[in-house]
Amino acid sequence: MADGRNLQRLRIDGIEIFTHALKAVDPVETVKMHLKLEGAIIRVDGKTYSLRDYANIYVIGAGKAGASMAQAIEVILGDRITKGVINVKYGYLSELKRVKLNEAGHPIPDENGVMATQEIVGLLEHLHETDLVICLISGGGSALLTSPAEGISLQDKQKITNLLLECGANINEINAIRKHISNLKGGGLARLAYPSTLIALMLSDVIGDPLDVIASGPTVPDESTFGECMAILRKYNLLGKVPGSIKDRIQRGIKGEIEETPKSGNPIFEKTHNVIIGSNIIAVKAAEQRARELGYTPLILSTFIEGETREVAKVHAAIAKEIVKTRHPIDPPACLISGGETTVTIRGKGLGGRNQEFALASALGIQGLRSVVVISGGTDGTDGPTDAAGAIADGETIRRSHELGLDATAYLEDNDSYHFFKELGDLLTTGPTNTNVMDLRLILVG
């Protein structure tokens, strides 16, 4: 311990850094930071909108942070809001004055979602040039904003999604097809909103913040085509398996009987302003700043981290070991920061989430390193089907677990990280944060 920072101090600092990062992506705060009302002017990231130009302001959107984001908009614009409809996950409600919240199914879309989205479509269909639409997008927006194209049922949509997942299609291929069988995805929402002015505020839960992927890009140009959709169906031999309604739509699209998704350069997008107000890199940078303030050398590893959780943890533990042994890549006291979202291949029957599993695999990796603390947590405050956001591990975790008669390797094999850390009292619990910008991992080396 270079300057005598003991484990207790490292733990307290780590939680402080984690909490600070969460605040930087709080949906209420981020909306307030990016959308400001100054007199009769709405200012959004450099662009200005005069209230005098608009007869109505509508608030629409979808996502788990919908209620909080709408709350912020109500605080800012108050009764200037004409009307609003936002789709949220069951139970993700709050008291609002102007904006109506509709509950819907997530992660599997349901008929309530279809009806709720129809309400948004109905609103969008009657907009004029003098209307201003504020669209609030956050994690889960794609499932919650579900409006299958004419003739396609929710079941058809789910069937093709399952077929594509089973055959190993990549995410770009899946998205190309989803965008071409939906009224809203792939720029459809922007097209419906035209000729009104559209401001989309997005909390990104996708690695790299690609605008066309977040909630399937309802306000963003789509470069994929019906022709490509057909090629994808052929590639995976799905032509004989897809619902007739979908095959029919794609064939008609190729013939030009159905309009393509709007491409970049389309005038629609001259009236659209897409702004990412919260994302993993924003949380990570906030963590970097706070770590520096607390006297650590921060190092942002990457916000693009993905892969099998326990293997990703090994690489993080390897870096911690190197810091302890040779002071590379950075001098201690150090705070390694990483974001993104890993995956867990379920092998066991235990309870856990990717962040708790990361902490458990890390505990094994940093075993015996008395000056290392690992914190991994979901920024939404939940990790897998548990009431924890993640967990905290340190170089003494495995020794302490032995004293309690716990076999860490067996817990890891059973994907039972939750019960392991519950026994140790090392679950990280934040409660729901109403935001989601994926995960945050901190490795502190004293």
Add this chain to the structure above:
Amino acid sequence: MADGRNLQRLRIDGIEIFTHALKAVDPVETVKMHLKLEGAIIRVDGKTYSLRDYANIYVIGAGKAGASMAQAIEVILGDRITKGVINVKYGYLSELKRVKLNEAGHPIPDENGVMATQEIVGLLEHLHETDLVICLISGGGSALLTSPAEGISLQDKQKITNLLLECGANINEINAIRKHISNLKGGGLARLAYPSTLIALMLSDVIGDPLDVIASGPTVPDESTFGECMAILRKYNLLGKVPGSIKDRIQRGIKGEIEETPKSGNPIFEKTHNVIIGSNIIAVKAAEQRARELGYTPLILSTFIEGETREVAKVHAAIAKEIVKTRHPIDPPACLISGGETTVTIRGKGLGGRNQEFALASALGIQGLRSVVVISGGTDGTDGPTDAAGAIADGETIRRSHELGLDATAYLEDNDSYHFFKELGDLLTTGPTNTNVMDLRLILVG
């Protein structure tokens, strides 16, 4: 590309950095660097040995770099060497004057290895206080230096090793037992050499360079006990399965009828000087220096990298993406350097090695990033059962592979990285380097 370093330049620089790192761990050079003859004084890392104090100088050892290391010792000490015996892998020979090379089985020890080791044991048994022994250890030394304890056959030894591997015993548990059924492992060689003076020069092929693990620590104190060995057999329910000779030895050891492995504090080790002359961190630091000279910002990630190759590659690719997108963790032109050794879970029937698989998985991860080059290679010049040391990938690799009709994902699924890169002309071929300090990975971002 921050300063216009194109892919071709990045590739050339990467190979230059890789080659420079290999030179830093060349067995001949490292021996010469650490053991010097100045007049009648041998100087080894600060310690000095006067030739006048010794009647004989013996050279012994085992490992794949044995021939090269012995060559260097012969150049330095010439006919001052009384005699020498070193065990090497079949075919790993070279012309020597004083030191005899014995070929033996690796990675599975064989009877030739037992006989060759007996020759070394015979030499060690007749040493006096006026003898100086130089022991040359390198990768493969554990299998090549095989001397089962009295009453235990090579078959017994192999059986217990297989049982331990099958039951999921960890490397510390396996080593504890191996050291207690061997004449040389776990400090046994140092005990036999006593009361002579022993200098052990080691090329480390183990993550973290733990002296007691490299070649099973023949010249290093062993802290494990017969009692622990019994506990391990009980833990994995192996008491009914292990060969009787081994069970018997452990039971007799517990009763004190057989001497324990020598522990730290034992006077034997006052006459032993263990020096790591080549290791992964030395190669990695040489790469760091050369990268800096070529104008890159180097970042040593870790020499402790382990885990499933394709997942480890994802983390490396994630860092490359972050450098391109936000200039974190370091500004381009950047050279990320990582060492250690990953593993490959074989799923397919193709040909490859962990370095080629790393390059292939990385190619998928950095797809489209036009200013990123990945080089991964084994420092021994071989990677899996192939004639390549590794491979080179860049942001254009996947596009180029499409042009050749290659499906990178399918090659990865089939563990067929060798044929993928052979088609592309992107195998990294160095020929045998006669050294082994695990792997070296470079990620250059222009």
